[in-house]
Amino acid sequence: MKFEKLKKELMNRNINLSYHRMKILEYLDKNRCHPTVDQIFTDIQKTIPTLSKTTVYNTLKKLVEEDLVRVINIEDNETRYDINTEEHGHFKCETCKTIFDFEIKLESIPNDGLDNFKVFDRHVYFKGICPGCLRV
Amino acid sequence: MKFEKLKKELMNRNINLSYHRMKILEYLDKNRCHPTVDQIFTDIQKTIPTLSKTTVYNTLKKLVEEDLVRVINIEDNETRYDINTEEHGHFKCETCKTIFDFEIKLESIPNDGLDNFKVFDRHVYFKGICPGCLRV
DNA sequence: TACAAGTTTGTAATAATTACATTATACTAT
DNA sequence: ATAGTATAATGTAATTATTACAAACTTGTA
Numbered sequence: 001m002k003f004e005k006l007k008k009e010l011m012n013r014n015i016n017l018s019y020h021r022m023k024i025l026e027y028l029d030k031n032r033c034h035p036t037v038d039q040i041f042t043d044i045q046k047t048i049p050t051l052s053k054t055t056v057y058n059t060l061k062k063l064v065e066e067d068l069v070r071v072i073n074i075e076d077n078e079t080r081y082d083i084n085t086e087e088h089g090h091f092k093c094e095t096c097k098t099i100f101d102f103e104i105k106l107e108s109i110p111n112d113g114l115d116n117f118k119v120f121d122r123h124v125y126f127k128g129i130c131p132g133c134l135r136v
Numbered sequence: 137m138k139f140e141k142l143k144k145e146l147m148n149r150n151i152n153l154s155y156h157r158m159k160i161l162e163y164l165d166k167n168r169c170h171p172t173v174d175q176i177f178t179d180i181q182k183t184i185p186t187l188s189k190t191t192v193y194n195t196l197k198k199l200v201e202e203d204l205v206r207v208i209n210i211e212d213n214e215t216r217y218d219i220n221t222e223e224h225g226h227f228k229c230e231t232c233k234t235i236f237d238f239e240i241k242l243e244s245i246p247n248d249g250l251d252n253f254k255v256f257d258r259h260v261y262f263k264g265i266c267p268g269c270l271r272v
Numbered sequence: 273t274a275c276a277a278g279t280t281t282g283t284a285a286t287a288a289t290t291a292c293a294t295t296a297t298a299c300t301a302t
Numbered sequence: 303a304t305a306g307t308a309t310a311a312t313g314t315a316a317t318t319a320t321t322a323c324a325a326a327c328t329t330g331t332a
Contacts, residue, residue, distance in 0.1 A: 018279060052281050057320070071212065077289075077319080079212040089245075091253060102249035109225075109245055109260065113238035116267035117227060123210075124245065125259050131252035154310060188312045193289070213288080213320075
């Protein structure tokens with residue numbers, strides 16, 4: 001989703017677009033590398049020195065509740081956030097640690113065992129080595 | 137994998153099957169509910185009061201390195217462990233919090249975008265509501 | 273202008289995990 | 303059997319991520 005559209009989405013839902021919230025949203029929009037809370041906090045703090053980490057947590061929590069941001073849990077010790085809520089999988093390179101997005105048709109996954117389950121949320125992540133690191 | 141086979145696997149790899157390690161392995165074999173470190177520790181401590189949590193962490197780390205146990209990261213705050221290393225997906229019920237296994241053919245997932253990637257590890261997890269909780 | 277609701281901050285508390293030094297156990301060669 | 307070595311287990315302390323909460327600040331509105 002584009003930044004302008006995201007802003008509108010928030011306004012539609014009566015969510016106040018305060019300065020901090022906007023900067024966090026803008027950051028997520030520009031840095032689609034699935035940043036951690038710490039990365040978001042550290043980077044934005046450079047321009048807004050009074051930003052507090054709690055605000056980052058609060059804002060992300062809000063955005064996740066509103067389905068504008070997705071949580072990614074690949075590694076145990078780092079929760080990452082993704083503003084791309086469209087259907088896609090994640091690939092984490094174990095060498096350079098980069099997380100790549102890849103297209104995936106989740107509804108094409110056969111899941112006979114889940115006939116009577118109501119499924120809200122589908123996550124797929126792979127691990128391995130990316131082409132760049134393989135070449136070295 | 138059966139418990140006896142797991143033991144043999146460890147011995148093949150020259151991994152000392154100490155009493156604690158064996159108890160942890162046995163626990164994972166009997167409790168295929170994807171327990172957290174804390175659950176494992178708390179339960180086994182009832183029979184081995186001198187067990188330390190560090191030992192649980194150490195043992196699990198070893199087992200994961202040897203590919204006898206898999207790490208499951210669904211929620212940000214709880215790392216779970218699964219002795220079932222055969223290909224399967226996980227479904228977490230958001231109501232009762234139970235994690236179900238389901239069959240999945242991971243190689244059937246189309247992933248055109250990953251042509252030049254080397255993939256080691258494929259994880260799939262869904263969230264939603266299980267039949268039992270839906271019925272209520 | 274003043275109130276109420278919502279936002280941000282800062283500090284403290286909690287919880288999971290890791291680091292590390294020490295002790296215990298088991299294995300090997302003499 | 304015994305000394306020596308490597309591995310395993312323990313306990314404590316440190317680190318890190320996250321949450322709880324109270325206080326201060328903003329903003330919109332009556």
